[in-house]
């Protein structure tokens with residue numbers, strides 16, 4: 001699974017480098033972005049080549065971004081954790097697909113301040129489709145339907161839960177973006193963040209989507225505030241919120257359930 005992770009991570013690197021510029025992810029072959037020399041196969045081995053080349057192009061010695069091995073290692077971590085938890089099951093497919101979509105968006109937002117629509121649209125379609133096979137947490141939807149004297153059974157309950165997750169995740173971000181724009185006349189949140197949360201909502205449903213927003217906001221604050229205060233380089237830095245939200249969503253997807261249940265028990269909302 002770790003080898004699969006490295007191979008998929010290598011492909012995700014191609015997506016991250018090319019999708020924000022609207023380039024094809026199939027051709028041309030991988031090349032050094034500085035001197036354009038095509039990479040030999042032995043210079044294109046995930047993580048290992050980076051170490052052997054000591055982070056520099058063999059031809060022009062231009063530094064290779066640390067993002068390449070980081071993406072490969074993060075993809076490996078996602079696949080290994082998902083496999084340890086779910087073995088080879090539909091759940092494994094769902095959590096590793098979401099993880100890999102999120103890794104692309106985490107890094108396109110970090111490096112290009114872009115959250116490409118082809119990725120989020122594909123993700124939304126997959127999230128809705130997978131909700132018909134793997135149940136999405138439908139407790140808030142069930143609760144509302146119960147009050148209305150009605151109920152839904154699987155897979156419709158799961159599909160509605162997936163749509164509700166998208167509506168809540170995307171809706172909160174759309175509302176915040178709109179209010180911020182009205183108040184300041186500046187764009188604080190891009191539409192990409194709305195699309196990202198629509199996608200996350202379809203996979204995770206309402207409760208874990210709310211957890212994602214909470215953890216992403218805390219993570220962003222913990223990283224951005226100290227850096228803005230301590231370093232003049234980061235004053236008025238355009239922070240990529242999608243990067244923090246994406247990392248939070250990866251955590252929510254693979255490890256957020258116990259945290260969520262502990263909170264619900266503490267708040268007396270469990271059951």
Ligand SMILES: [Zn+2]
Nearest residue numbers: 032035057060
């Ligand atoms: Zn080069």
